[in-house]
Amino acid sequence: MKLVPVSAANAQRCSLANEGPVVGENKRGLVYASIELINSDDLALQRRGYMSEDQVRRMTVETLVDSGAESLAINETIKVQLGLQGIDTRAAQLADRTMLQLEIVGPVDIRFANRSTTTRAMVLPGNVEPLLGAIPMEDMDVIIEPRQGRLIVNPEHPYMVQHSLK
Numbered sequence: 001m002k003l004v005p006v007s008a009a010n011a012q013r014c015s016l017a018n019e020g021p022v023v024g025e026n027k028r029g030l031v032y033a034s035i036e037l038i039n040s041d042d043l044a045l046q047r048r049g050y051m052s053e054d055q056v057r058r059m060t061v062e063t064l065v066d067s068g069a070e071s072l073a074i075n076e077t078i079k080v081q082l083g084l085q086g087i088d089t090r091a092a093q094l095a096d097r098t099m100l101q102l103e104i105v106g107p108v109d110i111r112f113a114n115r116s117t118t119t120r121a122m123v124l125p126g127n128v129e130p131l132l133g134a135i136p137m138e139d140m141d142v143i144i145e146p147r148q149g150r151l152i153v154n155p156e157h158p159y160m161v162q163h164s165l166k
Helices: 008-014 040-047 076-082 134-140
Strands: 030-039 058-065 072-075 085-093 099-112 115-124 142-145 150-153
Touching (some): 030 040, 030 076, 030 150, 040 099, 058 076, 072 076, 076 099, 076 115, 099 134, 115 134
Parallel strands (some): 072 115
Antiparallel strands (some): 030 058, 030 099, 099 115, 142 150
């Protein structure tokens, strides 16, 4: 497969839906959720007393929930606003089978309802919509509720995350 460098020209192909997201609505089979993203390094500094809580960089974003994607994908604007540092680069295949070399940043905390996880994120070019993939969803024990087309806390474990270690 051919790797395509990240550029503004490729940004259009990264967007999976061109219309603005609506929380809790299943638009053309797409599910969106409002999640909070937090710079994990800032949280560590705040816990150690080097930073006040109001200095921790955080933001709430509307994400496309995509169980077919592996991880969290954010755009360049979110990366800059959260002050996330580059860790690595990886090849990633888009839905249209285009391969891109993407920057990996982090760590970033994700919060949804009474759930949270810490992960890395792929940075999509331009200002495309972010997406929440299967790995952070699984780690938070959240699921897509297909009838209403929304992301929910797993009803089998409503109060706390439960994982199987077998």
